[in-house]
Amino acid sequence: MKRKLFSSLQSKYMLLICVALILFQFVYLLVSMVFSGISNQTNRDERPDYRKVEQSWHQAAKELTPDSAEAVEQLYEAWAKQFPQAAMFWVNGAGELKSSWNVERELPQTWTAMNTAQYMKSSYGNDPYTVIAFVAGSEQHGFVVIELPRKLFQSMLENVYDRFGTLLLGSVLAIILLFIFISYWFFRSIRKRLLYLQRAMSMRDSDNLPVAIHVRKQDEIGQLEQAFNHMVLELKQSRERELEEEHIRRQLIANLSHDIRTPLTKLRANAYTISKHELPAPVATAAQSMEGSVRQIDELVDNLLAYTLLIGERYRMELKHVAINRFLREHLASWYAAFEQEDFEVEIKLGEMKQPEWMIDPIWMKRILDNLLQNVLRHAKSGKYVAVETTSCEGYDVIRIIDQGNGIDEGKQHSEGAGIGLSIVDMMVKGMGLSWQVYRQAPYFIIEIRKPYQRSGAKHPPVAF
Amino acid sequence: MNEILYIEDDLEIGAWLKQELESRGYRVIWLSSGEGAEDYAQAVDLVILDVMLPGLDGFSVGKRLKRVSPELPILMLSARTAVEDKLEGLGFADDYVTKPFHPDELAARVEVLLRRFQKHEQQLELQHLRINTKELRIIDTRTEEEIVLTGKQYYLFQCFIRHLNQILTKEQLYEQVWGESYIEGDKTLMVHIRYLREKIERDPSQPTVIETIRGIGYRVKL
Structure with missing residues (x-):
């Protein structure tokens, strides 16, 4: 895909780094240029030198005519031309202040050894720079003093630094801070978008699939968003295909069930019609047997179709909280008449359980109970006894179905030999996170459906179907 | 017909x-x-x-x-x-x-x-009782006297008549008659059934009209 030059995050980041590097380099270059220019300029200037000024002043004082005010005045004028900021004064051999030039402060009129020493001490190494020289090279004729501001001796670079140094430092600091801010802003915007992406990815639609994201930019994150949207689309298409397949499969099974059951209905109708007539005993038995077989085939077809769906993991399971005793009571009410018809003694003992509500699919549980009770009715007829009870045991709650028949072969309860009905029971019980046990306790044969206790707050165990 | x-x-x-x-x-x-x-x-x-x-x-x-x-x-x-x-x-x-x-x-x-749906014949013979299912009038055929029921007994009996031969659990009965959720251990239903039996049974201590199906509920069998 062709993208704009700076639409990618990488390009933006590289641009940011390059601009920063160029800017830093530019600042350094600018500063160097300014300073080297000033430096060159300073080199060309004839900047006064302390040593030369001192020598010249001594020389000029030496050449003065003793006690000549006019000569001193000429000296002043000559030096004032060269150094307009210079302050000068003359003290004669008697220690009297004879004249001064450009001196703004009050000077002592009489100079003793004491105040002269005081003056020299205060001037030494300070600003202004002070040179004291004896007139005509002898202390008997007094001395002349020149005071020059020290900045006259500073280089231009030093002067510029004094004036613009803070500004320069501030500018460099500002540029660094600007770079840090832009970098922060750049990564913050990336982080914000990644967090948005993370939130959007964890959102689920009504069909429990992720929701497509609005793609705002065409950079790497935008590409990731597009890829995610593509994945969502594929997931949705896949789910639709799955639902369609499931619908077709169910339709096929429904039609198959219909096609098998319709002739069975006719068969049963005919068997019933025959059985209504006065028949010789063997014919009546045959008609009865035919009816029984039709019933068995009906159950078998039903179980076979359910088994097919379970094996293909297509048997829908919707777990919900079910008050198990109430559920059992209502379901057993529908079975009571069937047992009564076969002269069974029915005993229902629904006791208190630690978990009165089980997280199960009521349709699945009905099917489990139907299969088990059907089994009792078919294989434990001789015992004429069935009991259903609920209770709490060590570590689990339990539903017990008890009969006095021959029971299921214990070794084969979970697998091939126990019949398709019990295989369905096995798959459904385990599918809902329950377990089951079959055992004999003479004269009873007992089937237990167990629900282990769950720690409070613990989630329902993952289910297989 | x-x-x-x-x-x-x-x-x-x-x-x-x-x-x-x-x-x-x-x-x-x-x-x-x-x-x-x-x-x-x-x-x-x-x-x-x-x-x-x-x-x-x-x-x-x-x-x-x-x-x-x-x-x-x-x-x-x-x-x-x-x-x-x-x-x-x-x-x-x-x-x-x-x-x-x-x-x-x-x-x-x-x-x-x-x-x-009350589409049936109006008269119903149930042991010694003759019941008009539309008006739910109960006549004791032994004395030809009408058995008068209270409000809740009436609803309770109506519930049984509408579900003849079916076993109704105590939860189903309570919720249909009282219109509230049944709370485990509540004796109200049992008390009302006892009063109803006293009115309609030949021998309330050995009821034959309203059967108790132990562990499940009650049934009125035609």
């Missing part, structure tokens, strides 16, 4: 069941498709409806019939046994029976529906 509209496209099954129902005292109108079924909605007491029909399927026909006549009981009779089909059927129909079925079971379910 109750009139039943039976819609079934399979000729063999249709003819057999029509004959079977007629032999049990019902008048039967048999249609082989749902077309024109709505015309009979006001005239019949109950509809037995197959699902897979030519043209409109049984679900659509049933929904239309319910729209035309909401008080008309509909029993779906189908070879489709999937849970989804049953759920769809029971979304509007009042019962769902799967094929192959025993005619006795079908007849029992038809009776339940007719009683529930």
